[in-house]
Amino acid sequence: MVDRLVNSEANARRIGNVEACFGSSGQPLRVPGRVLVGEGVLTKLCRKKSKPRQFFLFNDILVYGNIVITKKKYNKQHIIPLETVRLKSLEDDGNLRNGWQIISATKSFAVYAATATEKSEWMAHINKCITDLLAKSGKKAATEHSPVWVPDSDAPVCMHCHKVKFTTLNRRHHCRKCGKVVCGGCSAQKFLLPQMSSKPMRVCDNCYDLLTSGTNVNDDNHNPGPDSLIDQDSSGEDDDDEDDDESDSPVSSNNTTPTGDDQLEPTFYPGNQPLQLSS
Numbered sequence: 085m086v087d088r089l090v091n092s093e094a095n096a097r098r099i100g101n102v103e104a105c106f107g108s109s110g111q112p113l114r115v116p117g118r119v120l121v122g123e124g125v126l127t128k129l130c131r132k133k134s135k136p137r138q139f140f141l142f143n144d145i146l147v148y149g150n151i152v153i154t155k156k157k158y159n160k161q162h163i164i165p166l167e168t169v170r171l172k173s174l175e176d177d178g179n180l181r182n183g184w185q186i187i188s189a190t191k192s193f194a195v196y197a198a199t200a201t202e203k204s205e206w207m208a209h210i211n212k213c214i215t216d217l218l219a220k221s222g223k224k225a226a227t228e229h230s231p232v233w234v235p236d237s238d239a240p241v242c243m244h245c246h247k248v249k250f251t252t253l254n255r256r257h258h259c260r261k262c263g264k265v266v267c268g269g270c271s272a273q274k275f276l277l278p279q280m281s282s283k284p285m286r287v288c289d290n291c292y293d294l295l296t297s298g299t300n301v302n303d304d305n306h307n308p309g310p311d312s313l314i315d316q317d318s319s320g321e322d323d324d325d326e327d328d329d330e331s332d333s334p335v336s337s338n339n340t341t342p343t344g345d346d347q348l349e350p351t352f353y354p355g356n357q358p359l360q361l362s363s
Contacts, residue, residue: 113147
């Protein structure tokens with residue numbers, strides 16, 4: 085069904101509008117065969133707090149960015165190839181409800197929808213796009229994934245040595261292999277993780293020992309909770325250890341899942357029905 089939208093004027097106009105909203109800060113999105121499947125606001129769990137982000141689901145990539153002016157202007161564009169993505173549903177936890185993890189080779193994180201219905205719709209559409217993309221391309225699903233980072237608030241002390249308390253002077257660092265929050269002394273090593281960066285990245289002592297010994301570090305066991313398109317906000321440089329969302333947009337945010345009154349309902353365009361078989 086998506087194929088019917090590929091060459092439509094409506095699809096071209098929608099993609100053009102997304103490019104215009106990102107302006108010069110974004111990458112060109114109009115390529116042959118690409119279809120905008122849906123769009124909407126999801127709450128992204130960042131390392132310091134939850135923040136609203138605008139998401140755009142295409143039939144081959146997932147794009148998200150900071151909201152500057154709703155429906156008009158976005159910045160800090162990130163692009164994740166769907167062939168590297170898998171989803172993991174999350175149980176409701178207090179004020180954090182209707183969530184799931186978006187796990188990819190370059191960046192992994194949790195997002196939350198306003199309602200259970202919206203969560204179901206998002207996950208169904210994303211999974212359908214992934215399935216269709218892999219079937220059409222003949223590629224296999226990615227086996228290497230980046231970890232979901234543990235939020236700062238969940239780690240008052242180093243998760244490796246369990247001794248160092250974090251303060252203004254004792255900064256938190258995230259291991260790029262397991263996602264745990266560790267102190268500088270327990271993460272002094274760097275290791276090349278090709279699926280995430282072309283530069284060596286900060287890893288904790290435990291992951292470094294496993295990586296240098298040749299032991300396979302399974303992401304699922306260590307997870308607590310291509311090319312120019314890779315999501316660049318989790319680099320191995322110390323200056324980038326702070327969440328890239330620090331310079332946030334004017335849109336208000338908090339540590340709870342938004343209600344239907346706080347964000348617009350997502351829009352999924354006709355022609356891509358994940359719960360129906362193509363005729």
